[in-house]
Amino acid sequence: MPTSNIASDAQSKPAATRRPTRAEKAAATRQGLIEAAAGVVGEFGYADASVARITARANIALGTFYNYFETRQALFDTLLPELGQDLIAFVGDRVRGSRDTLEMEERGFRAFFEYLAANPGFYRILNEAETMAPKAHHKHFQALAIRYVAALRIGLARGDMPAYSEDDLETVVYLLMAARSYLTLRYGLAGGKLPENVVETYIKFVRGALSQRAPAP
Amino acid sequence: MPTSNIASDAQSKPAATRRPTRAEKAAATRQGLIEAAAGVVGEFGYADASVARITARANIALGTFYNYFETRQALFDTLLPELGQDLIAFVGDRVRGSRDTLEMEERGFRAFFEYLAANPGFYRILNEAETMAPKAHHKHFQALAIRYVAALRIGLARGDMPAYSEDDLETVVYLLMAARSYLTLRYGLAGGKLPENVVETYIKFVRGALSQRAPAP
DNA sequence: AACAAATATGAATAATGAATCACCATTCAG
DNA sequence: CTGAATGGTGATTCATTATTCATATTTGTT
Numbered sequence: 001m002p003t004s005n006i007a008s009d010a011q012s013k014p015a016a017t018r019r020p021t022r023a024e025k026a027a028a029t030r031q032g033l034i035e036a037a038a039g040v041v042g043e044f045g046y047a048d049a050s051v052a053r054i055t056a057r058a059n060i061a062l063g064t065f066y067n068y069f070e071t072r073q074a075l076f077d078t079l080l081p082e083l084g085q086d087l088i089a090f091v092g093d094r095v096r097g098s099r100d101t102l103e104m105e106e107r108g109f110r111a112f113f114e115y116l117a118a119n120p121g122f123y124r125i126l127n128e129a130e131t132m133a134p135k136a137h138h139k140h141f142q143a144l145a146i147r148y149v150a151a152l153r154i155g156l157a158r159g160d161m162p163a164y165s166e167d168d169l170e171t172v173v174y175l176l177m178a179a180r181s182y183l184t185l186r187y188g189l190a191g192g193k194l195p196e197n198v199v200e201t202y203i204k205f206v207r208g209a210l211s212q213r214a215p216a217p
Numbered sequence: 218m219p220t221s222n223i224a225s226d227a228q229s230k231p232a233a234t235r236r237p238t239r240a241e242k243a244a245a246t247r248q249g250l251i252e253a254a255a256g257v258v259g260e261f262g263y264a265d266a267s268v269a270r271i272t273a274r275a276n277i278a279l280g281t282f283y284n285y286f287e288t289r290q291a292l293f294d295t296l297l298p299e300l301g302q303d304l305i306a307f308v309g310d311r312v313r314g315s316r317d318t319l320e321m322e323e324r325g326f327r328a329f330f331e332y333l334a335a336n337p338g339f340y341r342i343l344n345e346a347e348t349m350a351p352k353a354h355h356k357h358f359q360a361l362a363i364r365y366v367a368a369l370r371i372g373l374a375r376g377d378m379p380a381y382s383e384d385d386l387e388t389v390v391y392l393l394m395a396a397r398s399y400l401t402l403r404y405g406l407a408g409g410k411l412p413e414n415v416v417e418t419y420i421k422f423v424r425g426a427l428s429q430r431a432p433a434p
Numbered sequence: 435a436a437c438a439a440a441t442a443t444g445a446a447t448a449a450t451g452a453a454t455c456a457c458c459a460t461t462c463a464g
Numbered sequence: 465c466t467g468a469a470t471g472g473t474g475a476t477t478c479a480t481t482a483t484t485c486a487t488a489t490t491t492g493t494t
Binding site for chain 4: 269
């Protein structure tokens with residue numbers, strides 16, 4: 001449930017089923033297009049996500065598409081950032097309350113794959129975006145990395161990562177995001193679940209990397 | 218200098234400039250197509266690498282293309298595996314004679330980015346292949362991972378990685394390959410050179426990961 | 435030299451799909 | 465109630481390109 005649109009809720013007291021406002025219907029149609037696009041792109045990839053296919057899945061006419069997006073590319077450029085908010089929120093929830101950085105990392109890692117299992121098209125939407133919607137890709141990574149760095153910064157202050165400094169954080173974050181992506185590529189696409197021994201190897205690797213003691217100056 | 222074609226060298230004694238044989242010319246034309254394709258795909262991506270563009274850059278007529286490849290896709294399916302051999306050979310050379318696993322990893326890591334700097338299109342050819350030439354992508358990763366695992370296996374036997382076992386190796390290799398890819402995505406595309414502080418963070422991260430001591434059973 | 439086989443050429447074909455547009459339906463402000 | 469205005473429709477236009485093929489050129493052989 002992405003972008004909670006604040007469409008004209010002048011008096012939204014009784015949620016009773018009243019006739020939907022024009023703006024509400026428009027918001028629903030737009031949302032339907034986003035969801036249809038997520039399905040089609042996830043299944044066929046951006047290149048084969050024709051406007052005809054997307055509108056067919058959204059149960060609207062082809063021409064209607066252009067009431068909501070300037071071009072097909074404009075939809076592609078907003079798709080990943082909107083869906084990415086879901087992922088970020090989901091992982092954020094799962095991670096909250098962790099005792100230390102390692103626990104947080106393991107929880108976040110598992111949450112990521114849980115999200116992928118529940119949203120099988122997401123990996124493809126994410127990866128192909130680098131080529132097919134570079135602005136979207138950049139925006140998503142920006143949004144994700146900034147939160148991830150902030151989370152690690154807390155662990156850094158707490159002394160969980162004695163060998164690292166603020167300047168290392170972004171690089172470390174990209175290493176961790178990289179891991180998720182490539183492990184999905186290699187192990188994740190079948191059944192949507194990562195083999196447990198792969199998870200264990202990952203945890204071991206990251207524990208060694210993060211909790212090593214500071215090198216002598 | 219890829220695929221050294223063994224084209225009809227019945228008597229190849231004097232390398233003097235004799236009139237090129239038909240098979241030699243054919244091999245050169247094919248090679249020209251591969252190189253042109255590498256250039257075009259690296260610059261514009263697979264989607265915009267039209268047969269017309271590729272043949273124009275190779276200085277041959279459009280129709281000639283189809284004397285060398287069944288379809289455009291057939292070229293795409295062979296492009297990355299052929300180029301990938303170059304990368305593998307280059308990194309293999311740079312890594313030979315390393316004293317331990319960490320030294321090897323650092324040398325291989327740096328060699329990878331040196332290769333990218335010398336072949337600016339390679340990153341794109343590699344990444345887009347996941348979508349545009351999945352068979353090629355799989356083949357390349359197969360070829361690369363098998364050598365990488367073999368290299369780590371030697372370090373494992375020597376005791377360089379006390380916390381790991383044979384079963385961990387492939388996962389670790391994917392983590393290391395992932396790192397290269399995402400660091401290129403984030404830092405590498407400008408100037409072709411990775412900032413030295415990023416390299417240092419990477420080395421530190423991997424040292425901690427690989428050389429941690431074995432956990433208690 | 436002369437011919438057959440192998441290669442090269444690029445205009446023509448055919449498929450695809452994004453985007454437009456002229457028109458219909460529904461909503462809502464006054 | 466009424467008539468803009470907003471939203472919906474889908475056939476049509478238009479551009480792009482992979483692939484084919486009839487023809488021309490080059491090569492290797494006798």
